[in-house]
Amino acid sequence: MAAAFQIERSTRTSRVTALVSLVLLVVLIAAPWWAGRANMRLLGEIYSFVALATLWNLMAGYAGLVSVGQQAFVGFGGYALFAFAMFLGVHPLVAVPLAGVAGALIALPIAPLLFRLQGAYFAIGTWVLAEVFRLSFAQVSSLGGGSGTSLPAGVVTGMAADRALREMAIYWTALAIAVVAVAYVIALLRSRAGLALTALRDSEIASESLGIDIWRTKLTVYVTVAGLTAMTGAMIFLQKLRISPDAAFSVNDWTAYVIFIAVIGGIGTIEGPIVGTILFFLLRETLADLGTTYLMVLGAVAILVMLRAPKGLWGWVSQRTGVTLVPVRRRVVFRD
Amino acid sequence: MEWVNAILQGVLIGGLYALFAAGLSLIFGVMRLVNIAHGDMIVAAAYLALVVVQATGLHPLASAVIVVPLMAVLGYAMQRLLLNPTIGQDLLSPLLVTFGISVILQNGLLVAFTADSRRLAAGSIETASFHLAPGISLGVLPLVIFAASVLVILGLELIFYRTSLGRAFRATSDDPEIAQLMKLDRNHVFGMAMALSAAVVAIAGIFLAIRTNFDPSAGPARLIFGFEAVIIGGLGNLWGTLAGGVVLGVAQAIGAQISPGWQILAGHLVFFLVLALKPRGLFPRMD
Secondary structure (H helix, E strand, C coil), X not given: CCCCEEEECCCHHHHHHHHHHHHHHHHHHCHHHHCCHHHHHHHHHHHHHHHHHHHXXXXXXXXXXXXXXXXXXXXXXXXXXHHHHHHCCCCHHHHHHHHHHHHHHHHHHHHHHHCCCCHHHHHHHHHHHHHHHHHHHCCCHHHCHHHCEECCHHHHHCCCCCHHHHHHHHHHHHHHHHHHHHHHHHHHHHCHHHHHHHHHHHCHHHHHHCCCCHHHHHHHHXXXXXHHHHHHHHHHHHHHCEECHHHHCCHHHHXXXXXXXXXXXXXXXXXXXXXXXXXXXXHHHHHXXXXXXXXXXXXXXXXXXXXXXXXXXXXXXXXHHCCCCCCCCCEEEECC | CHHHHHHHHHHHHHHHHHHHHHHHHHHXXXXXXXXXXXXXXXXXXXXXXXXXXXXXXXXXXXXXXXXXXXXXXXXXXXXXXXXXXXXXXXXXXXXXXXXXXXHHHHHHHHHHHCCCCECCCCHHHHCCEEEEECCEEEEHHHHHHHHHHHHHHHHHHHHHHHCXXXXXXXXXXXXXXXXXXXXCCHHHHHHHHHHHHHHHXXXXXXXXXXXXXXXXXXXXXXXXXXXXXXXXXCCCCHHHHHHHHHHHHHHHHHHHHHCHHHHHHHHHHHHHHHHHHCCCCCCCCCC
């Protein structure tokens, strides 16, 4: 007898979304042929924030690891890229994934220490860690100490034949990192570990009693996110070509903005960080003239969203319409 | 002698760190809330003291008469309006709201007072000192700050264990729902906890303003020092917080003796060392 039901994950909407995303991806890959230099830079920046926000959201929204110190890995990745390229002569584009591996490796011994802190205390612990990184890199005189250093001209020109080719290579790498970050989070959430994560988020005690290894699940998330964040950081500073401790480990640039993006878009959804990034850049491009006031507006918007729509913009939409573009949960469908 | 002197100064600055930490420890103890804006509130209090001193001509220490109650009222309002609606099971929402408050405070201060660093002149007390032995002298101001932190912690202990407000704090901290059944208004109790925390913040802010230069971006570092003092000393233990502040101050003083770039770093490293060896802090509370 055939079963009267089956387990489904994709929906009509999600199949359409997948198709649209694919088309959009092709359009974005072709950007060097239709976008100007300035727009390509802006797009590159958007990709970095999509990656950072998606990764932060995985930790905070799914694993309950609220970190305000992700700039530790952004800066570490940036410095790792500079070190690989300057001291070992590694090609900068090869140094990007290498910086990611280095970021994951350094996170491995750190995670057990930070995991001794619970909840909000974990948050500030991650911040202290980022400060340790910042102050340590400021001591390394071969990397410019406190004032930082630029990527030597030889390294930059050795990357590709001319400037246009170089910019194209960097642009595609940035796009690739954003795609990898989003794909990784989706794949993880749809896997066994993802099921464990969702259970963990809902109740740590109940999931532990069902045999979920909390510690290992959190460790996996923390270390992989650290690696991908470091890779994104390497990318960011490859675009800037200059690094300093204050820029590399800036809590405003790499954590505050990222948190706003995730909060405004919707924590704990795949779509949220992407919606949030688009909104953030729209706000930034229109309010940039306000200077400092613009940051106050951002802060106020975040508080308001937290009070009125704690699930963010996307959470609000999907609660009212039931739409999920990227389904990660399974549904039972009965045949009649 | 140089080392003895450095360590003594470290002990004394530990008193200031304990003041940064006491308010943080207090509200964490009552409502499990970590206030990311705590450091910025300290800096805001310092600016408030500056404005009060400029407007009234009061001595900086006397400005506490106005700054402390004002901060307490502001703290109460902030808790009732912004934080209470988000406090519940989820720890993410209140954390992010305080994060938003922190950004608004920092940039608001920047708009109002520019990025120039300021200082409150307190007259002769700043330079007065006791000469103990050749090469060792203790400043009067650091001693006053240390004494103030001991008094503040003593006061908080008395409030916690000797008053009905303290009983309400402890009851709400143990079980907010049962406390509510006993006709304790949770929102008001939380508001009072934040008011008390803000009053301590005001004292810390005034001393900060007299002791060092401050600018609108000085908050996060004060938050981190306060937080480290709390964790080193042991969560929820007020006297432990004082000990944590002293440990941190001494670690920084020793780091600074080795090399100026090591001052803050040494404090952070000691924090991680304590975390690795005694995750519950040096003086964990029995429970």
